[in-house]
Amino acid sequence: xxxxxLFDALRAAIGxxxxxxxxxxxxxxxxFGYTGLLNFGQVGFMLVGGYGLAIPVAVYGQPLxxxxxxxxxxxxxxxxxxGAPTLRLRADYLAITTIAAAEILRFLSRNSSSEDVTGGVYxxxxxxxxxxxxxxxxxxxYLGPLAFSANRLWAMIFGWAVAIxxxxxxxxxxxxxxxxxxxxxxxxEDAARSLGKNVFLYKMQSLILGGVFGGFGGMVFVLSxxxxxxxxxxxxxxxxxxxxxxxxxxxxxxxPLVGTVLFWFLITGLQSGVRAVVESGILxxxxxxxxxxxxxxxxxxxxxxxxxxxxxxxxxxxxxxxxLDVR
Amino acid sequence: MSADAPSAAAGRPIGPLAGVAREPGVAKPDPVLVVDGVRxxxxxxxxxxxxxxxxxxxxxxxxxxxxxxGKTTLFNLxxxxxxxxxxxxxxxxxxxxxxxxxxxxxxxxxxTFQLTKALSRMTVLENLxxxxxxxxxxxxxxxxxxxxxxxxxxxxRQRAEExxxxxxxxxxRDQFAGTLSGGQRKLLEMARALMVEPSLVMLDEPMAGVNxxxxxxxxxxxxxxxxxxxxxxxxxxxDMDVVFDISDWVVCLAEGRVIxxxxxxxxxxxxxxxxAYLGASHGRDRPPRRRPPHERGAA
Numbered sequence: 001x002x003x004x005x006l007f008d009a010l011r012a013a014i015g016x017x018x019x020x021x022x023x024x025x026x027x028x029x030x031x032f033g034y035t036g037l038l039n040f041g042q043v044g045f046m047l048v049g050g051y052g053l054a055i056p057v058a059v060y061g062q063p064l065x066x067x068x069x070x071x072x073x074x075x076x077x078x079x080x081x082x083g084a085p086t087l088r089l090r091a092d093y094l095a096i097t098t099i100a101a102a103e104i105l106r107f108l109s110r111n112s113s114s115e116d117v118t119g120g121v122y123x124x125x126x127x128x129x130x131x132x133x134x135x136x137x138x139x140x141x142y143l144g145p146l147a148f149s150a151n152r153l154w155a156m157i158f159g160w161a162v163a164i165x166x167x168x169x170x171x172x173x174x175x176x177x178x179x180x181x182x183x184x185x186x187x188x189e190d191a192a193r194s195l196g197k198n199v200f201l202y203k204m205q206s207l208i209l210g211g212v213f214g215g216f217g218g219m220v221f222v223l224s225x226x227x228x229x230x231x232x233x234x235x236x237x238x239x240x241x242x243x244x245x246x247x248x249x250x251x252x253x254x255x256p257l258v259g260t261v262l263f264w265f266l267i268t269g270l271q272s273g274v275r276a277v278v279e280s281g282i283l284x285x286x287x288x289x290x291x292x293x294x295x296x297x298x299x300x301x302x303x304x305x306x307x308x309x310x311x312x313x314x315x316x317x318x319x320x321x322x323x324l325d326v327r
Numbered sequence: 328m329s330a331d332a333p334s335a336a337a338g339r340p341i342g343p344l345a346g347v348a349r350e351p352g353v354a355k356p357d358p359v360l361v362v363d364g365v366r367x368x369x370x371x372x373x374x375x376x377x378x379x380x381x382x383x384x385x386x387x388x389x390x391x392x393x394x395x396x397g398k399t400t401l402f403n404l405x406x407x408x409x410x411x412x413x414x415x416x417x418x419x420x421x422x423x424x425x426x427x428x429x430x431x432x433x434x435x436x437x438x439t440f441q442l443t444k445a446l447s448r449m450t451v452l453e454n455l456x457x458x459x460x461x462x463x464x465x466x467x468x469x470x471x472x473x474x475x476x477x478x479x480x481x482x483x484r485q486r487a488e489e490x491x492x493x494x495x496x497x498x499x500r501d502q503f504a505g506t507l508s509g510g511q512r513k514l515l516e517m518a519r520a521l522m523v524e525p526s527l528v529m530l531d532e533p534m535a536g537v538n539x540x541x542x543x544x545x546x547x548x549x550x551x552x553x554x555x556x557x558x559x560x561x562x563x564x565x566d567m568d569v570v571f572d573i574s575d576w577v578v579c580l581a582e583g584r585v586i587x588x589x590x591x592x593x594x595x596x597x598x599x600x601x602x603a604y605l606g607a608s609h610g611r612d613r614p615p616r617r618r619p620p621h622e623r624g625a626a
Binding site: 169172173176177178179180181183184186187188190191192193194195196197198199205209320321324 | 406407408427428429430432433437438439440444446447448449453456457458459460462463464465466467470471473476480503505506519520522523
């Protein structure tokens with residue numbers, strides 16, 4: 001029984017969905033951790049990335065690379081639309097705008113009037129063919145007890161490769177003078193301005209870059225599931241991504257990746273554990289059906305509170321650095 | 328300005344301003360900053376209403392005035408951190424009226440803040456290196472190509488290290504700026520502003536909250552800006568001893584207007600200035616040292 005739980009947890013922790021979330025988290029870390037931008041609508045970037053990829057392929061019969069480019073372009077456009085009116089204002093305005101915009105996008109894609117393009121609530125399918133055609137893995141079962149299918153393995157390796165590559169890029173960017181300007185904006189944007197830095201431009205670059213990472217997250221997500229539906233993009237996705245960033249260590253290069261793996265390991269392990277306990281009859285009814293999800297969220301919430309109390313800097317963060325924040 | 332001139336700074340008008348009339352808005356022989364009709368109101372309060380003001384190049388100009396006189400607001404307006412209701416001003420002959428704060432700094436007019444803005448979670452060295460103007464590596468397109476900016480970065484580091492030594496912060500170079508004391512933060516901010524290579528430095532209360540020992544060294548640094556590097560300095564200060572010690576010229580604001588200007592000693596006995604500082608100082612040869620309570624003992 002413990003084995004089953006452990007394998008379930010591991011399967012989720014390294015699976016393609018986790019890789020997609022890792023991409024969201026890496027982008028969010030660039031926004032929130034390094035630039036101090038409060039983007040509460042990262043899921044919106046995930047959505048436009050996903051639909052940007054799926055619509056040209058599934059609806060208009062374009063090849064996958066066209067979908068990839070539209071996905072990126074859609075993320076850039078969303079960042080420009082959100083950033084232009086808000087990045088000159090206080091941080092809160094971006095937060096309000098992004099969370100609202102992400103929900104508006106979800107409702108728009110659900111709407112029956114957009115059914116021809118987005119497939120409405122039913123969403124779209126059959127856009128991932130090209131992606132799996134280039135998979136180097138012949139059909140079969142992989143990774144021993146984890147029992148990954150060839151497709152799942154390919155999506156996983158692709159997703160994590162992109163996530164790790166982008167994390168490396170962020171790491172190097174943050175060690176460049178460009179990164180130094182981002183940090184200074186996080187610390188005090190008026191100081192950055194007084195030294196001749198075009199704060200608006202840098203914030204916009206950060207928003208676009210992190211948003212495109214979120215868009216990639218959406219693409220990996222929908223490619224791995226081979227379907228896209230509006231309700232995959234609920235607001236809590238953003239907050240899960242925030243949780244992963246903070247869990248791993250805000251403003252650290254590897255933190256978002258570590259946080260993502262840990263988050264999925266915990267939440268899936270707990271779910272699987274509770275289910276196993278219910279099945280063995282120790283906890284009848286209490287955690288049956290829907291309640292499994294709810295009860296795991298309660299436990300995860302409790303664990304997060306404990307983390308904030310005992311290790312507020314996350315797994316990899318620097319406690320000294322955090323203490324300086326209290327001015 | 329020759330290097331052996333600082334002794335003349337002890338309150339006497341020096342060189343170019345010797346023959347200039349001591350009246351508000353007077354024209355100077357070589358102004359670097361010319362302000363015309365700048366007004367800014369907050370609600371019904373007219374915070375700044377400067378008809379005409381010229382700042383002489385290469386000298387230290389002190390900006391004084393009671394609390395609420397509009398000194399910091401004027402700073403904010405001139406450096407692009409606030410927008411005036413009306414008015415124009417030129418810096419080095421070019422209009423700066425609608426330039427944003429970063430553009431003002433790039434033109435060579437750099438300010439510091441009354442409440443110091445140390446970038447807490449960056450090291451002291453990083454704070455300084457940020458100041459470097461026109462860095463190639465600050466462009467996103469080149470940030471990943473470290474070959475393109477490695478040499479520039481190294482030169483910048485050297486310049487920063489020299490400034491750290493000069494400002495006696497070199498032992499803190501790898502510490503987070505958030506760990507610095509109040510006085511050290513003032514030093515850091517001044518050093519960081521110098522990294523931009525400004526021709527005009529605007530210091531907003533550089534001595535506030537600094538202990539007396541450090542005040543002397545800060546004063547020395549301000550004089551150095553003029554004497555060693557030929558920069559123009561405008562500073563806001565409440566401590567009259569400081570103002571008299573280092574200013575070549577003093578401008579007094581009250582209720583947003585320039586009510587008097589002249590060499591420090593003339594200002595100290597100016598009727599309008601004494602009135603502005605409330606009657607308490609009548610009969611003395613200069614306004615009393617007025618330190619608002621929040622500055623006292625803050626060092």
